[in-house]
Amino acid sequence: MAFRPPEHLILAETEHWMLNHRVDASLPGYLMLASRVETNHLHALPAEALAELGVWLARAQQALTEIYAPLHFYISRYGHMDGFSIHFHIIPVHRWVKQSYLRHHAETGSKEQEPDGADMTRFIWPNYCEKVPCALPVEESSVAEAMELLTRWFEQNVRMR
Numbered sequence: 001m002a003f004r005p006p007e008h009l010i011l012a013e014t015e016h017w018m019l020n021h022r023v024d025a026s027l028p029g030y031l032m033l034a035s036r037v038e039t040n041h042l043h044a045l046p047a048e049a050l051a052e053l054g055v056w057l058a059r060a061q062q063a064l065t066e067i068y069a070p071l072h073f074y075i076s077r078y079g080h081m082d083g084f085s086i087h088f089h090i091i092p093v094h095r096w097v098k099q100s101y102l103r104h105h106a107e108t109g110s111k112e113q114e115p116d117g118a119d120m121t122r123f124i125w126p127n128y129c130e131k132v133p134c135a136l137p138v139e140e141s142s143v144a145e146a147m148e149l150l151t152r153w154f155e156q157n158v159r160m161r
Helices: 047-068 095-107 117-128 143-157
Strands: 010-013 017-021 031-035 072-077 087-093
Touching (some): 031 047, 047 087, 087 117
Antiparallel strands (some): 031 087
16 A cells, blocks of 8 residues: 555645645745556556646646745655655745755855755755754744645635545
8 A cells, every 4th residue: 555644734625636735844835746556657647647647736836836926836746665656845945944044054164066966856845844953944834834825825726626
């Protein structure tokens, strides 16, 4: 059986996809879009699931844009572990996260000015995910507050079948 996040972190669910807040993230709005078909391969998904994929990624980005207006989004596929279906990480890069990155690198003597996506992802994961409590302060809202805002957005903007 594939991994299922706690119910309070699930935003939307269809026959083919589940959208939820990342379980171990303190970064508000770090979402995961997971296939409900147990596979790690896009080519193994039904055509209907493939047709919905772009729609769900776009909805997630639109919701996060309207709620938080982040600087950037990283939408990517990682993972191949047993028990997890193919899934996508939807990572909002808030202004305060970038400022935290720049402060951290200035404190360590790094001359790096503008981080790229890989740099920011490597910064976000150990500092805003994977540790409880998170290593750095969250300056926007809590995950619970993010879930309230996102749930309201999806109820108002997405007709579920």
